[in-house]
Amino acid sequence: MIDPKLLRQSATDVAANLARRGYEFDAGAYLSLEERRKSLQVETEQLQSERNASAKRIGAAKAEGEDIEPLLAAVKDLGDRLAVGETALQKVQAELRDIELDLPNLLDQSVPDGTDECDNAEVRSWGEPAALVFNARDHIELGESLGMLDFEAASKISGSRFVVMKGPLARLQRALIQFMLDTHIEEHGYEETYVPYLVQEQALVGTSQLPKFEEDLFKTETETPFYLIPTAEVPVTNLARDAIFEADELPKQYVAHTPCFRSEAGSYGKDTRGLIRQHQFEKVELVHFVIADDSMAALESLTGHAETILQKLQLPYRVVALCAGDVGFGATKTYDIEVWLPGQQKYREISSCSNYNDFQARRMQARRRNPASGKPELIHTLNGSGVAAGRALVAVMENNQNNDGSIRIPAVLQPYMGGLQVIA
RNA sequence: GGAGAGAUGGCUGAGUGGUCGAAAGCGCUCCCCUGCUAAGGGAGUAAGGGCUAAUACCCCUUCGAGGGUUCGAAUCCCUCUCUCUCCGCCA
Known part of the structure; x- marks a missing residue:
């Protein structure tokens, strides 16, 4: 959520910033509603004060022991007037809140202009895509011929966009997860967390998946509905909900491995085959809570932590700064890390690292106590994949394939594979 | 699933219709006292929102959540959620 005070005072500046995303904010309509709110609120609070x-x-x-009848008569209609005012005020406030919850975050000035992913700016790249002497196979062909990826079996059980993995390949994904968690815990100073995979609406409003993107989520039909988490960002970031951190508690860095569940509504034609886009996938997620001044530096270090994983796996990648039209709803700035996939002969997203500044914090009431003033103030939140395990598996398979269809296991993963060096 | 108890400020815990945002204690902050420490004395110490140039005044809201009764609700009524104890069941 954008600061309502900023919306009131600088609505046209906000509109100009959001226009960079291609988002149209009707500042005039907002301001007239806001004016109504102001007069209603002042009036209503005046009546409450009288009451x-x-x-x-x-x-x-x-x-x-005095006679109170005259006093009662004097306030006879106060209750009714108050009720009318309160109702009207609540209605206007709800309308304003709906608008505010629907507004994307302001973009950082360093975000490059552009409308879609074609305009994203490469920041740096690491490693060289290998020149394979044979025709590179994609992970589907590799996995199926090894007998270790079974999309048909998954389809029988759950339909499309699911997979069954078997044997050393299933273990390889687990090895990747373990390796990533251990690296972040031991080398990058993260605290490991285990979190719920089912969350309530409020948590998703806090991280800004709701109310706008409900169709992307799986929802249970229980009396109070649960949503399956689309990313560990949701439960982990909500650890800061309604919290006031003391000065010495920040920064905080959390890492969590969770499955992620996405309906993929609206992506029907995209990546229909293979592991790239599944309803259920594994991911290691990094989350930072920092004070406002530190969030841009934290974005750089968080992105670096994700990059370290790919470097240790010897996977070529590049980092792109998302352009204005491609930055996600709640982020003020995002770097995507794209890994080279020989099977597709292109770079594909394997991690997305975002600074949300106070956007989520305001929705969650996530604060820290400023030691100088003693007052609570909003923290900044960040998150990024460190990295997506399913796609990392794809990258390892395709980049480490041999001519005979066997797969070399990266050295850093071999300890997690019982010393196995090749999957054949 | 059955039976019972409870939910109050950072913590413990009073408060069963009025001046209660809320006693007391603990904790914390500042000051005094003290050679240091310990002990002691005094003052302060919730969050959100409105108004505003203001993190100054002032005002509003909040005692698990939502509704109701009332001039007035932490206190009375209804619904829900959660926590704890015992029994059953289960990983």
């Missing part, structure tokens, strides 16, 4: 004062007078008079 409180008269209740006290009546109480005092009664204690003195």
